[in-house]
Amino acid sequence: xxxxxxxxxxxxxxxxxxxxxxxxxxxxxxxxxxxxxxxxxxxxxxxxxxxxxxxxxxxxxxxxxxxxxxxxxxxxxxxxxxxxxxxxxxxxxxxxxxxxxxxxxxxxxxxxxxxxxxxxxxxxxxxxxxxxxxxxxxxxxxxxxxxxxxxxxxxxxxxxxxxxxxxxxxxxxxxxxxxxxxxxxxxxxxxxxxxxxxxxxxxxxxxxxxxxxxxxxxxxxxxxxxxxxxxxxxxxxxxxxxxxxxxxxxxxxxxxxxxxxxxxxxxxxxxxxxxxxxxxxxxxxxxxxxxxxxx
Amino acid sequence: xxxxxxxxxxxxxxxxxxxxxxxxxxxxxxxxxxxxxxxxxxxxxxxxxxxxxxxxxxxxxxxxxxxxxxxxxxxxxxxxxxxxxxxxxxxxxxxxxxxxxxxxxxxxxxxxxxxxxxxxxxxxxxxxxxxxxxxxxxxxxxxxxxxxxxxxxxxxxxxxxxxxxxxxxxxxxxxxxxxxxxxxxxxxxxxxxxxxxxxxxxxxxxxxxxxxxxxxxxxxxxxxxxxxxxxxxxxxxxxxxxxxxxxxxxxxxxxxxxxxxxxxxxxxxxxxxxxxxxxxxxxxxxxxxxxxxxxxxxxxxxxxxxxxxxxxxxxxxxxxxxxxx
Numbered sequence: 194x195x196x197x198x199x200x201x202x203x204x205x206x207x208x209x210x211x212x213x214x215x216x217x218x219x220x221x222x223x224x225x226x227x228x229x230x231x232x233x234x235x236x237x238x239x240x241x242x243x244x245x246x247x248x249x250x251x252x253x254x255x256x257x258x259x260x261x262x263x264x265x266x267x268x269x270x271x272x273x274x275x276x277x278x279x280x281x282x283x284x285x286x287x288x289x290x291x292x293x294x295x296x297x298x299x300x301x302x303x304x305x306x307x308x309x310x311x312x313x314x315x316x317x318x319x320x321x322x323x324x325x326x327x328x329x330x331x332x333x334x335x336x337x338x339x340x341x342x343x344x345x346x347x348x349x350x351x352x353x354x355x356x357x358x359x360x361x362x363x364x365x366x367x368x369x370x371x372x373x374x375x376x377x378x379x380x381x382x383x384x385x386x387x388x389x390x391x392x393x394x395x396x397x398x399x400x401x402x403x404x405x406x407x408x409x410x411x412x413x414x415x416x417x418x419x420x421x422x423x424x425x426x427x428x429x430x431x432x433x434x435x436x437x438x439x440x441x442x443x444x445x446x447x448x449x450x451x452x453x454x455x456x457x458x459x460x461x462x463x464x465x466x467x468x469x470x471x472x473x474x475x476x477x478x479x480x481x482x483x484x485x486x487x488x
Numbered sequence: 489x490x491x492x493x494x495x496x497x498x499x500x501x502x503x504x505x506x507x508x509x510x511x512x513x514x515x516x517x518x519x520x521x522x523x524x525x526x527x528x529x530x531x532x533x534x535x536x537x538x539x540x541x542x543x544x545x546x547x548x549x550x551x552x553x554x555x556x557x558x559x560x561x562x563x564x565x566x567x568x569x570x571x572x573x574x575x576x577x578x579x580x581x582x583x584x585x586x587x588x589x590x591x592x593x594x595x596x597x598x599x600x601x602x603x604x605x606x607x608x609x610x611x612x613x614x615x616x617x618x619x620x621x622x623x624x625x626x627x628x629x630x631x632x633x634x635x636x637x638x639x640x641x642x643x644x645x646x647x648x649x650x651x652x653x654x655x656x657x658x659x660x661x662x663x664x665x666x667x668x669x670x671x672x673x674x675x676x677x678x679x680x681x682x683x684x685x686x687x688x689x690x691x692x693x694x695x696x697x698x699x700x701x702x703x704x705x706x707x708x709x710x711x712x713x714x715x716x717x718x719x720x721x722x723x724x725x726x727x728x729x730x731x732x733x734x735x736x737x738x739x740x741x742x743x744x745x746x747x748x749x750x751x752x753x754x755x756x757x758x759x760x761x762x763x764x765x766x767x768x769x770x771x772x773x774x775x776x777x778x779x780x781x782x783x784x785x786x787x788x789x790x791x792x793x794x795x796x797x798x799x800x801x802x803x804x805x806x807x808x809x810x811x812x813x
């Protein structure tokens with residue numbers, strides 16, 4: 194839908210009034226974008242500046258000549274042992290840790306929205322209530338559990354743990370979204386003889402794509418940027434399986450506050466999350482729900 | 489190398505196959521039961537994986553933590569409510585509690601308010617994708633990196649020296665400052681500065697969720713109102729806002745909980761010094777620095793209890809929503 198169409202068709206405002214509104218709109222948005230971008234741009238510019246420059250002058254001086262950019266910070270970070278393996282480990286950890294909770298939550302959310310069973314609402318409230326459990330409070334009992342099962346230090350342990358931690362929010366979000374889908378869609382499907390499995394995969398899941406895309410982004414980023422969970426469940430047992438943030442944290446602490454490298458390291462760790470975000474962004478389209486009711 | 493390849497196959501193909509296979513398997517199991525039993529059993533099979541994961545990874549360890557909060561540091565004897573009495577009896581933890589209240593109020597208002605503003609505005613411009621990406625980007629950074637980025641924004645040099653911190657340099661243009669943002673404890677300014685970092689990160693979260701809900705609103709509804717002569721503010725106030733309320737509640741609840749659990753930013757930027765302590769960092773210190781597992785567990789339980797009123801509110805909202813459905 195075009196941005197200006199509704200206003201130009203129906204608004205009683207004068208042409209000048211609309212123009213003023215548009216200018217105000219763009220001003221506010223551009224100002225917010227600048228405020229949001231500046232801290233990151235500052236770090237990005239600084240990540241290309243020599244350490245001595247970073248401590249003696251602000252990042253904005255780099256915009257003007259003489260230019261003193263260097264790739265040294267990035268070269269230093271990339272030269273660290275095992276960064277490639279860490280990157281691969283991060284993917285091995287993050288992908289299943291995103292996929293499993295989305296499926297598990299979608300099954301539960303569908304049952305909570307469109308199946309009848311005693312104690313349904315109470316159970317849902319309990320699930321959402323678990324949002325409050327601070328992650329730190331679960332670490333020690335679970336590590337003992339993983340040790341007993343013999344999976345401490347494996348990817349599987351982290352997949353399972355991240356699924357557990359991510360589920361309350363995932364169920365909450367998907368249940369709210371699925372529950373607001375139009376009832377008629379499911380009623381007519383059941384009248385046409387569709388089974389719950391068909392209704393779930395053919396109707397509920399496709400119509401929930403905006404919520405699933407949003408959820409996938411958040412869960413992926415949460416797992417990708419997580420330090421504590423990997424450090425505790427993998428780090429103590431099997432350092433070969435450690436993900437990227439842990440190695441970056443080690444890099445920073447081992448240099449002793451080496452903030453001149455942190456910018457470069459942070460930007461290297463941001464590449465994949467940004468790719469994920471931009472590739473899922475297109476799923477946030479208007480009218481998925483509205484469209485299916487009309488159709 | 490083969491190991492990595494197998495892991496990659498399991499991660500990308502195996503895991504989704506197991507997930508879809510599960511639902512297929514439940515239907516096979518249900519075949520055994522007579523027709524009228526199927527609708528009664530099926531919901532339980534659909535929620536079973538979620539219940540299993542939650543029971544194992546949240547409920548079981550939480551019960552362990554509650555039990556632990558009633559015992560001494562060495563886990564050798566019951567001490568009743570001593571650990572709780574310790575928490576409410578010392579100035580340090582009460583100050584942390586006050587800071588968490590500040591976090592809760594200001595973080596939630598900032599994320600919901602600014603997130604809603606941006607979501608509504610961005611819906612009307614052609615550079616929506618670009619604008620959203622800029623606002624969302626901070627959430628892609630780890631909190632540790634965000635903490636460092638902002639230490640850098642807040643950097644302070646004595647008056648007269650060249651300011652390398654963005655904020656102080658900007659104020660310098662107007663002849664104000666410099667201000668040592670992180671050190672100013674008056675009105676807990678430094679805590680507010682830490683909250684700004686978190687709001688900078690999480691506003692993108694609010695924006696994306698609210699924007700997704702906004703796009704779920706039938707555009708015909710809005711156009712009908714405009715045809716009837718409603719101005720943009722009235723369309724927002726009377727139609728969009730009421731329809732967005734459930735989503736705003738979702739975002740608020742998430743932010744309140746995020747605020748109560750606030751840890752990484754404080755840990756990175758001040759480690760709780762200069763009156764910026766929060767309960768999660770206090771708990772971390774009791775656990776890993778002092779080995780006081782009983783006290784740390786008690787703090788975890790207090791965190792849990794703090795959320796009960798919010799959950800009660802949520803439940804009543806949920807019931808009301810179900811009633812109209």
